[in-house]
Amino acid sequence: MGKYAIRRTLLFIPTLLVATILVFTLFWIVPGDPALAILAGGEGDTGSVSPEQLRQLRQALGLDRPIYVQYASWLANVFHGDLGTSLWYKTPVWHQLKDRFLVTMELAVMAIVLAVGAAVPLGVTSAVKQDTGLDYLSRIFSSIGIALPTFWLGILIVYFLAYFFEWLPPLGYATVWDDPLLNLQQLILPALTLAFNDLAFTARVTRSSMLEVMREDYLRTARAKGLKELRVVGRHALKNALLPVLTVSGYQFARLLGGVIIVESIFVVPGMGTLLIDSIIHRDFIVLQAIVLLIAAVVLILNLMIDLTYGVLDPRVRYQ
């Protein structure tokens, strides 16, 4: 298992490199550059920018160098532990990223905990009570959850709260250490929004996996031995049904990191999602590259952890 983990970890490097090269290339294909965003404004009103001013600023920012030189220079800095300086904010990227990363991770963890915490009991109940009213209700709920786009649900929540209750989560941001209650107020609604879709999907996977396991011979044997139904379901069925749920949850968590981009904007959460949007608007490719690198690393680590957990849950799984 150790060798397997090391081999997988080493594979991270080419994967990350390819991801950064892809983003870098795509970024330079898109028209506009940081100098233009700085002088002409990323949005809104613009000045009367002259080509001479643009040339001057591009030179100052090092944007007049060939693309491969810029990439190599960025990569060399990364290998030295320096993610670079934001072209828009003029501050080290890491300063921005570390706070934002924690906010996004907190939001994503809250969402996945909410989703899995509700989805597993819902899926299990639905499977155990197959073809009853409870099962139908649970399936309708799941279908709605899967069908509703996350951004739309977020907008609906904001709209209804503002229009009917004249209340919205407080603006600004407080860390969980500074003010846990305020932090909860600010994050609970975006977490619920993010969780809803995952909850529905995970509940469906749990249900079908449970239904499959519950038809296995060993469960009939367990019941024949006189074990209580709760023990049969909880100990024998659920443990074996959880493997696909775990795979799905891992995938969902990685997907959440993408989903936060819109939800963070709607609920004014200062996480990596909003930073990502800003870096695209401002053509701040230094920040964008760092975010991509970080998200890719998190997803790779997550996948590895899930793979390694298989072995713990199912001793039959062996690592080659």
Added chain:
Amino acid sequence: MTGFRFFTTLLLLTMIAMVAAPSGAQTPSPEGQTFTFPWPPDWVARGKYQKMVLRGITGFNPGQWDVHACGTLPDCLMPASPQFNGLVYHNPVNPDEIVCDLCESWTVSRDGRIYTFRLRQAQWHDGQPVTPEDIKFSLDRIVEPGAIRVRTGVLRSFYEHQSAQVVDDKTIKVPIKFASPLFLENLASEYMKMYPRHVAQKLSPEDAQKPGKLIGSGPWKLKEFKPNISIEYVRNTNYFKKGLPYFEGMTFTIVRDYNRRLAAMQVGQAHTTEGPTIGSYGNEDPLRMQRETKGRVRAIYIPEAVQTYLVFHMNKPPFQDPRVRRAVFLAVDRHELVKIVRCVDTFGCYGSVGTFLPNKGGKSVESPEDLAQAKGWRQPKDADLAEAKTLMATAGYAHGFKAMLNLNNVPLVVRSGEVLAEQLRKNLGIDLTLEPVDRATTVDRIIRGTHHASLDSSGVIILDPADYLNQHFLVIGGQKNPDSWRHPRLADIAQAQAKELEPLKRLRLFKEAVEILRGGESHVVPLSWGSSGGMMDYRLQNFHVPGSEQIVKHFEHIWWDPEAPLPRN
């Protein structure tokens, strides 16, 4: 002095006085005409200080804090401005008028070429006094040769680098290249801020753009800028304008999502938007909010603040042909466009067909009667369309052509593009394909001339008809004149109006400029003027709508009246 010379001098001084039209006490003296602005003016005592934080929302995440260098309103000027003062500025309670900010008086020499400013007793945020050396340093920094000066570079036309002279510890003499009605107008721009020499001269251009590096003398000190979260200011307790500002602090929360900003105003999470700003609320939403909150949220609009226009790219056919440009100029039905794009049945219109040059600062070049007769504007369109079709036929495009239109993906701009495309298809057979993209890409495409035409918009910067000429014809080859279109007489007029002190003669020059532009052969076709909108809690008092969204950005004059009566809708 002979009678004739005395009379001419008196006449010249009167003209300069008329152009500046300040409300301060005016005193003729042997040196010239002096305008004095004693502190405090009447309105200051009416305000009420509240130990509270003014809560605002903004949709922008600033990245530039050096207003001398930067080029944009929301990303730079809006957040930076409250920290600084200018030498002069637009009176916040009567925004068409220019009054002293850091100065307490100015004297214009008899020939109109030397301005002598006497400073108030003011301090920078670090406690150091504001000196004439600081003012000289700031003026020289603004016009620094070779430095990037997107908005402030216009001062180079008037002020020669290093030419100001410190007279004594309170007085500075600023010679200008020629007597001009536009010098003070440009100096009053919010971008022409004064910086402390002992701080600014140590900063590299890059460091100066970082938040909090540059300090000012303004009503607010920057407490903290949290990217994508908030911009926090604290009251400058040592502000030289005693009694101001009226709040303990000011926090602008950065809310990128438009609907979330509206919701924040609706539930009372914010007292104000950042003020009217281009593109933010230039539609019926502020009035809708006013109605839905039963008047708690007040809608504010700057009428005719932003002009939307079509830019022809003349680097390729068909718009390199002046006949085709004129045909399009004539064929656009501006009245229909405004009605569809900028009017809503319930709330009325948020724009107008407008004029070529902005009618701002009490100066009007084109009257409504004149406009009603003007080609391209007049109704019905029959005669204009007939001429446009003839022009297209003589240019070899009797059946029209296909072309690509570059435009921003903001809904209002896209709607304008759609209406324009339909009009040109119907009237001239021109088949426009719309390619909406984000702002940076739109500008990039304009500069590189990748499309046949672009739809762009621009706000009024100075309250003078010259603003239009400055923006579109002063910078050659840039975003607003990508193919360097020139007209010899128009260039002469642009120069002449800046030197013309007699208002009537200046007006005649502008009228002549309009006649040339109405020929429809330039690179730019005005389509409509739009309002710039914002929202404020009804308890915020003393806000006076300025003529441009680029001025009155100090937030020093507004106060909170908890007992203000709720206005009726």
